[in-house]
Amino acid sequence: MHEMVSTDERILQAALRRFAADGLAAPLRRIAADADVSAGLIIHHYGSREKLLRACDLRTLEVTRREKAAMLAGGSGELLAQLAQTEKYASVVGYVLRRLQAGGPQAGQFVDDFAADAVEYLAEGERAGTISPSRDPQGRAQVLTEMALGALLLQLPAQRDHLDLAELPGWLRARSDRIIGPLLELYSVPLLTDRTLLTAYLSAGSGAQDRRSARRTTPRPESVPSTPEAPS
Amino acid sequence: MHEMVSTDERILQAALRRFAADGLAAPLRRIAADADVSAGLIIHHYGSREKLLRACDLRTLEVTRREKAAMLAGGSGELLAQLAQTEKYASVVGYVLRRLQAGGPQAGQFVDDFAADAVEYLAEGERAGTISPSRDPQGRAQVLTEMALGALLLQLPAQRDHLDLAELPGWLRARSDRIIGPLLELYSVPLLTDRTLLTAYLSAGSGAQDRRSARRTTPRPESVPSTPEAPS
């Protein structure tokens, strides 16, 4: 009644789920078992393992882009978390995280994709007056995106290496509740008590767009412990 | 003259370098070749591959702790970056990143370790008057650490999956220069233009320490796009 999907699609969805659950190194045979087919059939349909991964990337990119566009139109933020609320999308969310974890050029594309959308979100907030303007919106969005995604990725598999897709939405929401306090504080009251560092850096001749001049000009003041970059 | 290290140590250092360069999935035989020994000898000395990884974890934890303590005494911030400046420690820095990338419980321990030190750094800055006080220092340090480490990890292997340890220090410094602008701005001028969100959240009954009451009480205002958590 509700589902008579083609075998290709069934394989792709099984791959998406299994990759998300066990990581991108999940064996082909396991995916085959999940999709109730033989391992050879996957090769027959997708050519090779890498091609299958490519297909997963494509599908994921497509879904996230579509869904992000819908959310942008709706005007509400919170991407991955909100996306994962819909249980239907848990696998693609998990796949994104696994892809980020695996690294490589593909991960960069995902990040850039999210960063590009973050630019729009922040600009929208800026127009609405809730987000302070920046002298480098692109850079700010990039940094914010990398921090948000990175932090999420970092404490995601801290529990185990197996990701339970059924628990993922609840886990994301719980995590959101857990960190929203410090996060709100961090973004409401400046971490640094005065702007001397910022003004010093800005007057040192590196405009926002001008990245080439940002080399060793800043004398890197000694008195300040722990530039927030520093916990790393 | 300057070096007559035991074979165990030579193996461990080779493992550290190779794991850092190629990831924790690097084959034992490759490490053996680097250390000019046979693969069997590694097993003979360390028992198994996992034990070798355990030894690497231990060594890394020990070195970072010692060096972090020294830096804390010295009063200067910037941990991993500064550590990596000394070419000698490039391998342990790389190993930390690889361990974080691999995830698992061990990664959590590293993060917690760094977060614990971040608490001290921030407290020191707070006493010096350069860092604003927080109502949840532990939570703030945790979030800052996860963001810093996560962002670093996220765009680290974006170039390739092979990490060139010789280029790592330069790469870290370049990255630092690249993002210091938006970062300084982000931590000097509040991202959110007013504190209504924060006060609303705080008045919703969730004290800093009291995490259990932080469930779905906040009505999650509709007007604000992109809670900074949101770029993810």
Add this chain to the structure above:
DNA sequence: CAACAGGCTATACGCGTGTTCAATCGGCGG
């Protein structure tokens, strides 16, 4: 009805892995 085509499976090959084992080497105490 016969032949064909294609989705699909079972099996096998080649490779790389961690680990084991027997054998060899080398120094050191009895």
Add this chain to the structure above:
DNA sequence: CCGCCGATTGAACACGCGTATAGCCTGTTG
């Protein structure tokens, strides 16, 4: 000098992987 014992090695084992191949089973077509 003998004998032992740990360090060290190369070959072999067992296993899991991705992939190639040959065949089966079913529906369709001439």
